[in-house]
Amino acid sequence: MYKSTYHIFFSNLANPLRIKIISCLKEKARSVSELSQKIEEEQSKVSHALASLKSCNIVEAEQKGKQRIYSLNKKTILPILKLIDNHAQTFCGSKCVSCEICV
Amino acid sequence: MYKSTYHIFFSNLANPLRIKIISCLKEKARSVSELSQKIEEEQSKVSHALASLKSCNIVEAEQKGKQRIYSLNKKTILPILKLIDNHAQTFCGSKCVSCEICV
DNA sequence: TATACATATGAATAGAATTTCATACAAGTA
DNA sequence: TACTTGTATGAAATTCTATTCATATGTATA
Numbered sequence: 622m623y624k625s626t627y628h629i630f631f632s633n634l635a636n637p638l639r640i641k642i643i644s645c646l647k648e649k650a651r652s653v654s655e656l657s658q659k660i661e662e663e664q665s666k667v668s669h670a671l672a673s674l675k676s677c678n679i680v681e682a683e684q685k686g687k688q689r690i691y692s693l694n695k696k697t698i699l700p701i702l703k704l705i706d707n708h709a710q711t712f713c714g715s716k717c718v719s720c721e722i723c724v
Numbered sequence: 725m726y727k728s729t730y731h732i733f734f735s736n737l738a739n740p741l742r743i744k745i746i747s748c749l750k751e752k753a754r755s756v757s758e759l760s761q762k763i764e765e766e767q768s769k770v771s772h773a774l775a776s777l778k779s780c781n782i783v784e785a786e787q788k789g790k791q792r793i794y795s796l797n798k799k800t801i802l803p804i805l806k807l808i809d810n811h812a813q814t815f816c817g818s819k820c821v822s823c824e825i826c827v
Numbered sequence: 828t829a830t831a832c833a834t835a836t837g838a839a840t841a842g843a844a845t846t847t848c849a850t851a852c853a854a855g856t857a
Numbered sequence: 858t859a860c861t862t863g864t865a866t867g868a869a870a871t872t873c874t875a876t877t878c879a880t881a882t883g884t885a886t887a
Contacts (some may be wrong), residue, residue, distance in 0.1 A: 635738035
């Protein structure tokens with residue numbers, strides 16, 4: 622089936638590790654090994670995940686000596702995350718029973 | 725691994741059929757069979773997809789006789805799609821080579 | 828209540844994405 | 858140039874997700 626922009630984009634974000642990385646990069650730009658340590662995941666996993674995020678311009682990289690420093694492209698991501706936060710709050714207050722989001 | 729709100733939400737959207745359905749519901753609310761015809765997909769696939777979308781409150785359903793009419797919760801989804809459109813435009817103008825989004 | 832139409836559901840299978848691990852590459856330093 | 862450190866990559870193995878299809882449920886109507 623045809624892969625739309627949306628599908629590519631959402632698939633990229635639909636992954637716990639990549640979300641973790643995004644959260645970690647919200648704070649500040651970091652190298653691969655820094656990220657790897659901080660979130661306690663293997664270097665190669667982190668590299669794969671970063672490559673994926675980069676392929677959608679969700680992060681960008683800058684070489685600095687031996688290290689590659691990744692930073693978050695905040696313009697798109699932060700507002701999206703905010704919208705989801707609001708969504709979750711609206712639909713998953715104390716009363717929510719059915720919604721998967723707050724299980 | 726822990727499933728965050730974000731992960732659940734994005735996973736739900738990371739699917740071509742569900743995106744198709746969302747697009748179709750932008751226009752107006754529709755029944756399952758209407759959707760099924762319109763997007764030329766099997767009824768049971770559409771039902772499964774709708775159940776998934778509903779579990780995150782992305783769509784809601786209203787019974788109307790034998791039919792169940794699904795409508796899009798536009799408040800969250802439309803602005804997210806717009807952000808992605810802008811993102812794609814910004815990063816994938818005519819010059820874009822590497823980005824998966826515009827391949 | 829028997830029938831038809833609309834939708835939902837469960838479970839097996841098929842398909843896709845992730846993890847893992849060995850290894851390659853790249854940049855700096857002795 | 859050999860060595861070390863940091864990062865990327867490929868491919869097999871694993872895990873996750875979607876599709877399929879048979880069937881169940883739910884709603885109306887003859």
